[in-house]
Amino acid sequence: MQFANTIPRTDLQLEMCHAKDVLQNMSIFCQRKLFTDVVLRVERREFHCHRAILSANSIYFWTMFCTGLQESQQGIVDLKGVSADTMDCVLDHMYGGRLSIHEDNVQDLLEAADLFQMLGLRNRCEKFLEEHLDPCNCLGILSFANSFSIPALSEKSRQFLRESFTEVIQHEEFLQLPKAELLDHLSSDLLAVAREETVFESVMSWVRHDAGARKGALRELLELVRIPLLDPIYFVEKVEADELIVSSKECLPLLQEARKYHIFGSEITTPRTRPRKFADVAEVIVVVGGCDRKGWGTLPFMERYQPATGQWTQLAKTPDYSKTQFAVCILKNDIFLSGGHLYTKDVWMYNSVLNVWLRVAHLNKGRWRHKMVALQGKVQTYNQRKDEWTFSSSTPFAQRCINAVSLNDLIYVMGGLVECIYQYDPRQDLWSILTRTPGPLENSGLTVCNGMLYILGGKDALAEGTDQVLCVDPTSSNLSHVSNMPRCVSYHGCVTIHQRVK
Structure with missing residues (x-):
């Protein structure tokens, strides 16, 4: 068969x-x-x-x-x-x-x-x-998904909205958004906009669609726009000259904040001065010079670390890199380097736009192992309104080789032989422990980037330089190892600036 x-x-x-x-x-x-x-x-x-x-x-x-x-x-x-x-x-x-x-x-x-x-x-x-999902319907689908409690569809709609924000705001659905939903979308760091001008224009389009009923929400909406990051010329021509904004006294503090930022740069720190994740300008960490692993040789390297991508990029080498234990600070998004071993008077400025170092006026007196900060647009050692020093609570430690940064009106201190990060609240004159570190880190780098604390390099318990990059979330006290530097380093400068990364 x-x-x-x-x-x-x-x-x-x-x-x-x-x-x-x-x-x-x-x-x-x-x-x-x-x-x-x-x-x-x-x-x-x-x-x-x-x-x-x-x-x-x-x-x-x-x-x-x-x-x-x-x-x-x-x-x-x-x-x-x-x-x-x-x-x-x-x-x-x-x-x-x-x-x-x-x-x-x-x-x-x-x-x-x-x-x-x-x-x-x-x-x-x-x-x-x-x-x-499409730019013309994603807001409607998002609303529908929320009404029927469909979390997966809701999240995909939100993600599509964030990724296509520039196209979404061109459609009628956007102009019909309830205020509460618009506030929610504007608050996201994940809006895929290259420039903050796009967000500002979306807000003004929404308000003008029904100005009589919506102009009262202008201040609340503009608080979520990163106005300080707008191009200065655009700010003058489009924001300060806008009749709706000028006529709103509630918006005046936002304009004043932007003006101060344009004058003093990163010295002014608010949620509105932090770029969104997908902007063509990002907060990046710059590591300047320092000593090698054993602490015997000096390093000429200056490198940029972008936390969002984990990428390291070489920048212009530091001038006269035989010096160590210098001070660095940021002024108007440029990096200033002063002094160094042994009592050097030299001061250099790194132009973050041109990627070059320029020599500027020297110190009146040579310094090393000193600190430098920017205050009201100057590099200064002391300037109090009352022209006086006052005592506060004693620190719960007595160490050398420590670092300090400020974030959201709090001061964070770490370094030396201390194996934790301390938090100081000036308003309450109170010290507390934020979190513990894996071990002591002398002469490490400490900076604030994207609302997080970053610790880079430093000498460990064996007095050898490390290459680890630690990140601390001040809201949760969570500490994690996020990257490694191109080399072990200590006695280096460490600052955060805004740079174009795309």
């Missing part, structure tokens, strides 16, 4: 074919009203169905027919909350897995899936919406 050559089917394939055949037969029975035992009446249309098929597909119908409810004894069941056309599609799905989803019916089908508790139908509708 000879058999034709055929591809053998697996048991699973045979089972699937069998199930498909059964469903097709049940669909034919339904169409011809054979063996049906219940009629669903929707908008005066009658659908002859099988209770078993309905119950097998839907928890709603299983509960209706299998738990002794009144409908289980009725031949005709009236359904509310669903249209006849939608019910037709739902039954096609129940009886044969057939489903035609398109933009005009997906919302109705999802509502029906929610009503009838049909997880499979719901999942197919969610997948359709995810695959058809």
Whole structure:
């Protein structure tokens, strides 16, 4: 006996074919009203169905027919909350897995899936919406997903909005956003905008769409725009000259903050001076010079570390790099380096735009192992409004080779032989421990970048330089190892500046 050559089917394939055949037969029975035992009446249309098929597909119908409810004894069941056309599609799905989803019916089908508790139908509708996200509809889909508590679709819609923000704001849906939702979107660091001017213009477009009703929200909205990061010329021509903004006294502090930032640079630190993650300008950490692992040789290198990408980039080498134990600080986004071993008077300025070092006026007196900060646009050693020194709480440590930075009106101190990071609150004159470090780190780098504390290099318990980069979240006190430097280093400068990275 000879058999034709055929591809053998697996048991699973045979089972699937069998199930498909059964469903097709049940669909034919339904169409011809054979063996049906219940009629669903929707908008005066009658659908002859099988209770078993309905119950097998839907928890709603299983509960209706299998738990002794009144409908289980009725031949005709009236359904509310669903249209006849939608019910037709739902039954096609129940009886044969057939489903035609398109933009005009997906919302109705999802509502029906929610009503009838049909997880499979719901999942197919969610997948359709995810695959058809577009700049013109993502806000509507986001609102719909929130209404029906669909977390996955909601998050994908938010992500699409962030990634396509420049295109989304061109559509009518954006102008119809409720204020609360707009505030939520503007607060995100993940808006994929190269320049903050895009965010500012989106806010002004939204306000002007109904200026009479919305101008009262202007201050609240502009607080979420990184106004200090706007181009200075754009700020003068488009922001300071805008009649809606100028007429709002509530907006004046925001304009003053931006003016100060344009004058004093990174000395002014607020949530609005921190670039968004995808901006073409980012906060980056710059490591300047220092000593090698054993502390015997000096290093000429200056390198930029971008926390968002973990990338290290070489910058212009430090001038006269035979010096160590100098001081560095930031002024108007440029780096100043002063002094160094042994009592050097030299002061150099690194232009962060041109990537060059320039010699500037020297110190009146040579210094080394000193510190330098910028205050009100100057490099200074002391300047108090009252021209006086006052005592505060004593530090809970007595160490050399320590570092300090400020963030959100708090001061953080670490280094020396201390194995923890201290936090000082000037308002309460109170010291506390933020977190502990893996060990002592003398002469390390400490800086603030993107609202986090970064510790770079330094001498460990064996008095050898390290290459580790640690990150501390001041809100949670969590400390983690995030990167390694190109080489072990100590006695180096460490600052944060804004630079174009794209």
